[in-house]
Amino acid sequence: MTEKRRAHIQRVVALLERWADELSLSTEERRAWVDAGRWHDALRDADEPTLRAATGDQQRPFGMLHGPAAALRLAAEGEERQSVLDAIRWHTVGSLDWYRTGRALFMADFLEPGRNFMQTDRAFLADRVADDFDAVFRQVVRLRLEWTIREGKGLSPETVALWNQIR
Numbered sequence: 462m463t464e465k466r467r468a469h470i471q472r473v474v475a476l477l478e479r480w481a482d483e484l485s486l487s488t489e490e491r492r493a494w495v496d497a498g499r500w501h502d503a504l505r506d507a508d509e510p511t512l513r514a515a516t517g518d519q520q521r522p523f524g525m526l527h528g529p530a531a532a533l534r535l536a537a538e539g540e541e542r543q544s545v546l547d548a549i550r551w552h553t554v555g556s557l558d559w560y561r562t563g564r565a566l567f568m569a570d571f572l573e574p575g576r577n578f579m580q581t582d583r584a585f586l587a588d589r590v591a592d593d594f595d596a597v598f599r600q601v602v603r604l605r606l607e608w609t610i611r612e613g614k615g616l617s618p619e620t621v622a623l624w625n626q627i628r
Contacts (some may be wrong), residue, residue, distance in 0.1 A: 466506055472528075474498040476587060477565055483591035490562070495546040497566045498516040503531045512611050525617070555623035564594070568601045584628060599627050 477498040481491040504512065505527045511520060512526035515533060532550035540546060545555055548563035552570055556563055572587040574580070590597045602624055609616055 462503070464505055466502055466515050469573065469575055470502055471527060472575045473501065473566070473569045478572055480565060480569075480590045484594070491543050492555040493542055493548075493560075493562045494565050496542075497545045497552075497562050498569060499544075500531055500535060501525065501549050501552045501566055501570065504534070504540060521613075525553050551619060554617040554619040556619055557622055557626055561594075565590075568598055593607045595627075602627060 477494040478491075481494050484578055486494070504515070507515075507525045507527065507530065509526075511524040512523065512530045516526050518526060518529065529550050532546045535549065536546055544560035544562040547559055548566040550556075551559065551563060552566050555567060559567075568586075568590060572583045572590075574584060574587070576583065586597050586600060601622070606616070606620060606624055609620070
């Protein structure tokens with residue numbers, strides 16, 4: 462794992478820890494959030510053949526495979542918390558079946574302060590998570606959809622379904 466990736470993961474985990482404290486989460490839920498953050502990009506720097514072999518997925522864009530591959534590896538190593546596995550598996554596109562863990566990871570991955578775009582807006586949203594978790598989540602999904610469209614990338618069916626559920 463590169464130092465850049467490690468730093469990103471540390472910033473994601475720091476946000477998740479902060480929000481968990483601000484929301485007074487139970488020890489169990491806090492641990493799930495932190496573990497999801499710690500492992501979400503564990504295979505982000507793996508090459509395409511490795512990720513395709515790990516997932517068996519020959520269809521999805523390469524950049525969407527690291528989450529499913531990491532979730533499969535964690536499950537094989539004994540991770541049983543479905544909230545953690547689902548958060549990691551779907552953190553790049555979203556999921557209708559997420560627990561709050563997945564939603565928190567999705568937001569932290571987007572809002573972490575090391576990213577170079579919309580820094581003021583993203584910091585504002587990160588500061589509001591504990592005040593209105595669902596509204597901030599909805600805004601993050603919207604911003605990610607807008608970015609995807611603006612960049613001319615394809616929309617994943619999972620992201621579109623998530624947006625249709627929360628709008």
